[in-house]
Amino acid sequence: MTSARIPALISELRRESRDGLVYMEVCGTHTMAISRAGLRQLLPAGIKLVSGPGCPVCVTSTADLDRVVALARRPEVTLTTFGDLVRVPASRTTLAAERAAGVDVRVVYSPLDAVNLAQAEPEREVVFAGIGFETTAPVVAAAVLEARARGVANFSVLSLHKTMPLPLRALLDLGETPISGFILPGHVSVVTGTACYEFLASEYAVGGVIAGFEPDDVLEALVMLVRQTAPAIEIGYRRAVRAEGNVVAQRLMATVFAPSDADWRGLGVIPGSGLALANQYRESAAEERFTIEIEEPVEPKGCACGEVLRGVLDPADCALFGSRCTPADPVGPCMVSSEGSCAARHRYRDVDGVV
């Protein structure tokens, strides 16, 4: 770890910061990195860090989780997904509970594993429940193409993928949280580049810095934000992010997916913020292959994940935090997911309480 720079960055922040600064990160990896390093303990009192809608599992709506469960319950379906989704509460159950009851749910570490599984078990309908942002979407796109190239017809994708910039617009439009600037996601931006964030500065006068994931990367981004005299989008994570992004990955996504409406926990339906399989790949879409019917969704009782994801409520201020809701016995997705902000704050709290 490059912790040698930390003291200098901290004193720089102390020197340059003002009161009442609120910076939001919108990436689960940042959420975890900040809490794990205990960065809040080092910051000057005037700077507050809040988490936004950056945890892919957490922003998945209960209705979408119910659709995943409904698919998994079909006898011919083998549902594959990333581990984090398995424990998240849908309306009346979790995939983990369904699996224990005999439903065929399998955790994979890459969508390509799901394609391999489909090839190995041709009598099963292997569905991959795809969640995540521009980081995972290209990998899923590649898996769809690979399945097609190999003629694996029993593989399909329920795409719950979302794209990053639009929820930031939605947040700013709501205006509930005063946001002085964004710590923008490093991994997502490796793919997207910077252009998609320019509206933050030009339309909303809110700056942003794309940050890496080491503690000093985050502090450096904060220093850059504090120093901005005019709102701008800057790259702090120069070793990985280029202004134009990863053109190959962008093209892959644009080929396989098309923008669609997506339902965000806490923000509701945001038009064009999702990725559905494009027209020529519709036969790989699970929702084309199977009719998915769900009952009226039921939200986890007393859970304030929606407010937490909008940065309106600090996780520690949720009435259930640490009492009824802990990582061992979670109530809402923000405590279940390893990238959720409630989980991060609980897992990495100080011995004497939350920081």
Place this chain on the structure above:
Amino acid sequence: MTAADRILLGHGSGGKLYRDLVRDVFVAAFANPVLDRLDDAASLATSGRIALTTDSHVVQPWRFAGGDIGLLAVAGTVNDLATAAARPLALAAAFIIEEGFFMDDLRAICASMARTAAEAGVAIVTGDTKVVERGAADGIFITTTGVGEIVVDHELGAQSVRDDDAVILSGSIGDHAMAVLAARDEFHFTTTVESDCAPLWGLAEAAIAAARDTAPAAAARDTAPASAAALRFLRDPTRGGLTTVLAELAESAALGVEIEERAIPVSAAVRSICDLLGYEPLSLANEGKMVFVVAPEKADAVVAALRAHPLGRHAARIGAITAAHPGRVALRTVLGTRRVLDMPVGELLPRIC
């Protein structure tokens, strides 16, 4: 491929095939006077307090960089005995084998068990084998039971731990879990990390000797070996890792534990896999490490003794017991910030030990 290359259901039947298997594989590998008698129970002579432990091993795959299920099965039980300061006296091994398992693989596993037992200075004196139908077990499961003779006369354990005691770790953490993870190949990564799996009685013995009170006054008082009461607690951080050992210790001792992230050895390779996959090194399983809690005045001597042992070269004092925040473990990060270490929940790695 002939039937003779594989384990058959008949090998578990108790008939001739079974006898041949016992003689040609197990007795051949573990040869010792007690086992050679092939009695249903082994008789042992002991004096003093004994420790008894048992552990089942189900690691998948059974072979991984730096070890295999045989090494694990023997080392795991020897190490459990070592946590009670017990010199291993004898081991028993029970095998559940899936029909169709390769005979050569079973031989390799037994050879590894024999080698590890010899290294630990203990014999495998009795055993049992069951063969189950294909699909009823995954390859091979081994349960080892160990008896040991406790070499200290004070009570070891969380209840003996005091405010201000030193916490010592015998070496780098996370290697075993990452070696097995790489061998499972689910994440498709390759690494140079090897499992640390090893029998630790020798290492524990070195720590016990270093903890003995050798002040001239005490030595002059009587001829009995000096007390090792400065050694309070030993535990091998296997499943759940260092975090679990310390969290359980804090809870049962009703004291706090304060550790320094900077002092905890983690290899660069393990750290980079953890960064990539989002694992916490402190919560990863080890099979060749020991945590010691020692009275502060003996801490340096114990660290020096551990470092002089080949399995403890990277031993370090990683923290201390404190009366503050009883029941909780605090980690002082490399940045100087502080956070709690909770027992890990949920996604622990499957079947790594």
